[in-house]
Amino acid sequence: xxxxxxxxxxxxxxxxxxxxxxxxxxxxxxxxxxxxxxxxxxxxxxxxxxxxxxxxxxxxxxxxxxxxxxxxxxxxxxxxxxxxxxxxxxxxxxxxxxxxxxxxxxxxxxxxxxxxxxxxxxxxxxxxxxxxxxxxxxxxxxxxxxxxxxxxxxxxxxxxxxxxxxxxxxxxxxxxxxxxxxxxxxxxxxxxxxxxxxxxxxxxxxxxxxxxxxxxxxxxxxxxxxxxxxxxxxxxxxxxxxxxxxxxxxxxxxxxxxxxxxxxxxxxxxxxxxxxxxxxxxxxxxxxxxxxxxxxxxxxxxxxxxxxxxxxxxxxxxxxxxxxxxxxxxxxxxxxxxxxxxxxxxxxxxxxxxxxxxxxxxxxxxxxxxxxxxxxxxxxxxxxxxxxxxxxxxxxxxxxxxxxxxxxxxxxxxxxxxxxxxxxxxxxxxxxxxxxxxxxxxxxxxxxxxxxxxxxxxxxx
Amino acid sequence: xxxxxxxxxxxxxxxxxxxxxxxxxxxxxxxxxxxxxxxxxxxxxxxxxxxxxxxxxxxxxxxxxxxxxxxxxxxxxxxxxxxxxxxxxxxxxxxxxxxxxxxxxxxxxxxxxxxxxxxxxxxxxxxxxxxxxxxxxxxxxxxxxxxxxxxxxxxxxxxxxxxxxxxxxxxxxxxxxxxxxxxxxxxxxxxxxxxxxxxxxxxxxxxxxxxxxxxxxxxxxxxxxxxxxxxxxxxxxxxxxxxxxxxxxxxxxxxxxxxxxxxxxxxxxxxxxxxxxxxxxxxxxxxxxxxxxxxxxxxxxxxxxxxxxxxxxxxxxxxxxxxxxxxxxxxxxxxxxxxxxxxxxxxxxxxxxxxxxxxxxxxxxxxxxxxxxxxxxxxxxxxxxxxxxxxxxxxxxxxxxxxxxxxxxxxxxxxxxxxxxxxxxxxxxxxxxxxxxxxxxxxxxxxxxxxxxxxxxxxxx
Ligand SMILES: [K+]
Ligand SMILES: [K+]
Numbered sequence: 001x002x003x004x005x006x007x008x009x010x011x012x013x014x015x016x017x018x019x020x021x022x023x024x025x026x027x028x029x030x031x032x033x034x035x036x037x038x039x040x041x042x043x044x045x046x047x048x049x050x051x052x053x054x055x056x057x058x059x060x061x062x063x064x065x066x067x068x069x070x071x072x073x074x075x076x077x078x079x080x081x082x083x084x085x086x087x088x089x090x091x092x093x094x095x096x097x098x099x100x101x102x103x104x105x106x107x108x109x110x111x112x113x114x115x116x117x118x119x120x121x122x123x124x125x126x127x128x129x130x131x132x133x134x135x136x137x138x139x140x141x142x143x144x145x146x147x148x149x150x151x152x153x154x155x156x157x158x159x160x161x162x163x164x165x166x167x168x169x170x171x172x173x174x175x176x177x178x179x180x181x182x183x184x185x186x187x188x189x190x191x192x193x194x195x196x197x198x199x200x201x202x203x204x205x206x207x208x209x210x211x212x213x214x215x216x217x218x219x220x221x222x223x224x225x226x227x228x229x230x231x232x233x234x235x236x237x238x239x240x241x242x243x244x245x246x247x248x249x250x251x252x253x254x255x256x257x258x259x260x261x262x263x264x265x266x267x268x269x270x271x272x273x274x275x276x277x278x279x280x281x282x283x284x285x286x287x288x289x290x291x292x293x294x295x296x297x298x299x300x301x302x303x304x305x306x307x308x309x310x311x312x313x314x315x316x317x318x319x320x321x322x323x324x325x326x327x328x329x330x331x332x333x334x335x336x337x338x339x340x341x342x343x344x345x346x347x348x349x350x351x352x353x354x355x356x357x358x359x360x361x362x363x364x365x366x367x368x369x370x371x372x373x374x375x376x377x378x379x380x381x382x383x384x385x386x387x388x389x390x391x392x393x394x395x396x397x398x399x400x401x402x403x404x405x406x407x408x409x410x411x412x413x414x415x416x417x418x419x420x421x422x423x424x425x426x427x428x429x430x431x432x433x434x435x436x437x438x439x440x441x442x443x444x445x446x447x448x449x450x451x452x453x454x455x456x457x458x459x460x461x
Numbered sequence: 462x463x464x465x466x467x468x469x470x471x472x473x474x475x476x477x478x479x480x481x482x483x484x485x486x487x488x489x490x491x492x493x494x495x496x497x498x499x500x501x502x503x504x505x506x507x508x509x510x511x512x513x514x515x516x517x518x519x520x521x522x523x524x525x526x527x528x529x530x531x532x533x534x535x536x537x538x539x540x541x542x543x544x545x546x547x548x549x550x551x552x553x554x555x556x557x558x559x560x561x562x563x564x565x566x567x568x569x570x571x572x573x574x575x576x577x578x579x580x581x582x583x584x585x586x587x588x589x590x591x592x593x594x595x596x597x598x599x600x601x602x603x604x605x606x607x608x609x610x611x612x613x614x615x616x617x618x619x620x621x622x623x624x625x626x627x628x629x630x631x632x633x634x635x636x637x638x639x640x641x642x643x644x645x646x647x648x649x650x651x652x653x654x655x656x657x658x659x660x661x662x663x664x665x666x667x668x669x670x671x672x673x674x675x676x677x678x679x680x681x682x683x684x685x686x687x688x689x690x691x692x693x694x695x696x697x698x699x700x701x702x703x704x705x706x707x708x709x710x711x712x713x714x715x716x717x718x719x720x721x722x723x724x725x726x727x728x729x730x731x732x733x734x735x736x737x738x739x740x741x742x743x744x745x746x747x748x749x750x751x752x753x754x755x756x757x758x759x760x761x762x763x764x765x766x767x768x769x770x771x772x773x774x775x776x777x778x779x780x781x782x783x784x785x786x787x788x789x790x791x792x793x794x795x796x797x798x799x800x801x802x803x804x805x806x807x808x809x810x811x812x813x814x815x816x817x818x819x820x821x822x823x824x825x826x827x828x829x830x831x832x833x834x835x836x837x838x839x840x841x842x843x844x845x846x847x848x849x850x851x852x853x854x855x856x857x858x859x860x861x862x863x864x865x866x867x868x869x870x871x872x873x874x875x876x877x878x879x880x881x882x883x884x885x886x887x888x889x890x891x892x893x894x895x896x897x898x899x900x901x902x903x904x905x906x907x908x909x910x911x912x913x914x915x916x917x918x919x920x921x922x
Contacts, residue, residue: 303851304843307836334825341826346819357818358807364795364825365802375768382765390764390852 018435021097025061025090025431032057032086041079048074051416051423058423060086062430063094063322065178065292065405066396066422068412072183077164080181084168091175091211091322094430095135098320099215135215139174142210146170149203153194173207176322178292178405188409191283195295196276201283208291212317213249217242240353241329245318247351248328256285256312263305268296288312290323292405299409303391306408310395313402314370324403324429326363326370333363369432374401377425384417385410396422401429479896482558486522486551486892493518493547502540509535512877512884519884521547523891524555524783526639526753526866527857527883529873533644538625541642545629552636552672552783555891556596559781560676596676600635603671607631610664614655634668637783639753639866649870652744656756657737662744669752673778674710678703701814702790706779708812709789717746717773724766729757749773751784753866760870764852767869771856774863775831785864785890787824787831794824830893835862838886845878846871857883862890 036053039045052068059066060083071080147170154162154169165181172179178190185193194200210218220242228235238246260281261269269277280295287293288309298306316325336350337360348355377397381388388396392408399406400422414422497514500506513529520527521544532541608631615623615630626642633640639651646654655661671679681703689696699707721742722730730738741756748754749770759767777786797811798821809816838858842849849857853869860867861883875883 302843302847303854304840307839307843307851311836334829337822338826338829341822348822360822360825361798361802361809364821365799368795368799375772378768379765382763382768386763389850390768390855391850393764394851 021431021435024093025427028086028089028093029054029057029061029427032061032082035082036075036079041075041082043074043076043079051419055419055423056083057086058426059405060084060177060179061090062324062403062426063087063090063175063177064324064400064403064426064430065172066400066407066411066426067179067405068414068419070183070188071179072181073187080168083179084171087175087177087179088171090430091177092135092139094322095139095215095320096132099135099219100131138215138218142207143167143170143174146173146203146207150200153197153199169204170207173204173291173293174211174322176208176211176291176317176324176403178287180293191293191295192297195280195283196272198279201279201295204291204293205283205286208286208293209249209253212290212321212323213245214318214321214323216320217245217318240351243351244329244332248332249318252289252312252315252328253282253285256288256308257281259308260284260305263302263308264296267302267305268300284309285312288404288406289315290317290325290402290404292399292403294406297409298395298406301408306391306395309406310398313398313404313406314374316402316404324401326366330363330366333360334367337363370401370429373425373428373432374398377401377421380421381414381418384415384421385413388414397425400425403429482554482892482896485554486888489547489550489554490515490518490522490888493522493543496543497536497540502536502543504535504537504540512880516880516884517544518547519887520866521545521638521640522551523785523864523887524548524551524636524638525785525861525864525887525891526633527861527868527872527887528640528866529875529880531644531649532640533642534648541625541629544640545632548636548638548640549632551891552632552638553596553600555783556600556676556781557593560596560680561592599676599679603668604628604631604635607634607664607668611661614658614660630665631668634665634752634754635672635783637669637672637752637778637785637864639748641754652754652756653758656741656744657733659740662740662756665752665754666744666747669747669754670710670714673751673782673784674706675779675782675784677781678706678779701812704812705790705793709793710779713750713773713776713789714743714746717749717769718742720769721745721766724763724769725757728763728766729761745770746773749865749867750776751778751786751863751865753860753864755867758870759856759867762869767852767856770867771859774859774865774867775835777863777865785862787827791824791827794820795828798824831862831890834886834889834893835859838862838882841882842875842879845876845882846874849875858886861886864890 033050033054033056035041036056037048037050039047042048055066055068058064069075071083075083147167150166150169151163154166156162158165168179168181171177180190182189182191182193191200191204220239224238224242225235237243257278258281261277264281265277269280272280283293283295289312298309301309314325315331316327317323318328332350333348333355336355337348340348348357348360374394374397377400378390378393381393381396382390385393388410392410395406395408396410396414398404403426411422494511494515494517496502497517498509498511500508503509516527516529519525530536532544536544608628611627611630612624615627617623619626629640629642632638641651643650643652643654652661652665681700685699685703686696698704718739719742722738725742726738730741733741744754744756750773759770762770775786776792777788778784779789793811794809794816797816798809801809809821835855835858838861839851839854842854842857843851846854849871853871856867856869857871857875859865864887872883
């Protein structure tokens, strides 16, 4: 498909790769939903309502993790297999689409280090087959390692069933899905029984972080740092994008940990020793930005802790990974712009680089689109379910949009209108930013109508 | 004071006009607070606590309208006179500072129609005396007209006391202060007893809108439209800034009215006939963006209505007027940027004009600063007063920052920590955007460090 073809079409939905992403996700979700309605998928042997099945399939495929039923209690083994397959397909789909897109425009984006995936290619043609192969190997390697580590805990505890639980949890963690099948230990308890268990928390946390960094960054770390060391050569610097992503991930994890600890030490963390409190805060900070596992009861948190979680969920993970939200890079570009304005600079500067206006504008568009989506969903929940408080509705809407999957405990009690609204939010939160980024990059530079207009002077603020 | 002097200093607080604004507001507030603590100002003849007096003086000077005591019940005539003087000084101060600033940079801003204020001036020198004279005449003309209209209602109802009530209400309305002295009709009732009274609602609403448009726009309407008609000449087009402000004010008033009506017809508007419902919704829409009067009980509103009110309060009024918030122009510039990005444009376009990058960046900085301030205040209220719900805390913080003065009924119950936090928010919400705009415009173009840096490529979204 020639690039020229893109330039002709102007509307987002008409850009071929965007249509491909939207349609393929919709088909996977619909097939999953139909399979989940069947009596053969549920533990009770009864059919499941379509809205609840659609909600579950969307939550799995969009790797969100919000559930209307406890995954272990409601679904039988087949149901759970369908769910983990949807998670795996959804997770891989997003990685492949976003990485492929980054490569498609890699000269514009300036990514020099996708050699790993492109060593068999020449010029502008991308070897999609080779890219998918590399992504598959990397994904399964991470998930396998995670599963083996988790088996050390789950097999002694649950016997053979522990193998299935370890595999499910590892896939769900790497894909940042947040689904768990530990409902038989504690109903709707997610990882709460393992709050004081560093093996489970650190393994799951590690998988979440690696899945959330994005394949572009992983690939850069491999090519610039690991491969040279293996070949006993001098490692080279990480590129600008990777440096930003790693820096922001570190800052957000640490500040989130501190904030959770300070806000909750006298509440949900009460009665734990300091090591466990730290472990729980670290895990909650990592998980809040997109994974959606929890080791404490969110419903009992202070409203202020919930608001901090909403902000972390809204920021989300990094581009081209399995995470959601507006993305760490969007957030830092906006922050850097504000800081530059405050210093009286004309240009956005970040780590001694200049950020182009078009990147800043795009970040602003993503922020606004996300805020609007969260606002509308919050409004629908509050209107359709008057018993839900404002903060809990905001929490649920942000969790859906950021494909996080944390809940203040209200998901299963929502009316069908709110469930449909959250379903739509999960879908848009998953395919929206990817599609928008793709369409905008393709459009970039081909509409300059504004440059011939006279400048309009206006006072702001 | 030479303009060169500005270029040397880099930090906001060191820019002379910024220091002037901050210091003069602080002095007025402190003097007011000390006068209000005295026993001679209270109805009971007892001294008032300093934090409560400081809160009241800040609320009056920053024309916010949040109160810890009912103004009629707690303060005697002297106390009320002090409060209305603080409101008048605060309101006039902001108009004068912002208008003077717009004139100082009028060539950069491109305002061609401040002839009214500058006809006696030549070159860059501003005739501040003449400007103040014009603003004073205009202010007193509006307030007098409003007071006379309100006397038609209040004098028959309350006798001679009605003259004082009409004058107080008219000044409070034009300055967008939201203070009322109708507590003897209904305690903490504000204008609720007049919900079905078009004379009061439309007079107060009209004063609010005129005060909120900003003197720059008023001056443009006078010079471009009124004066030519009076002199039987052809009126000329309003400038870009005025057109935007009028358009946005209209759109926000109408959409706010519709949203209030739809959200509250079965709640706080229940039992009223449609005319009264429409009157109440229109008044609430006008008042929410910065004035802070109310004709319905906010505390009883749905959470979703409160959230819509929070958004209207956050947007606020227009620059160079008595209103607060991020301002209507900031909001439309951000919206236009998002719309331009979505259409694949490189430039922000609005009404067939191009908006400069520096204006967009500044709008983004104002949005972020405001959101951060509201977030921090909300956090402090939620931490210091655990009984306040998340939505009510957000409501209170936004109301303080946007100098609106609406409350969900929690102001008087706040702890002293929250009261101090809201006091600081009111102050920053009032002098912050003015100072920032001033400092940034002065800095503009004198720091271009970014342009010599290499571009940093980053994927957002
Ligand atoms: K998730
Ligand atoms: K006000």
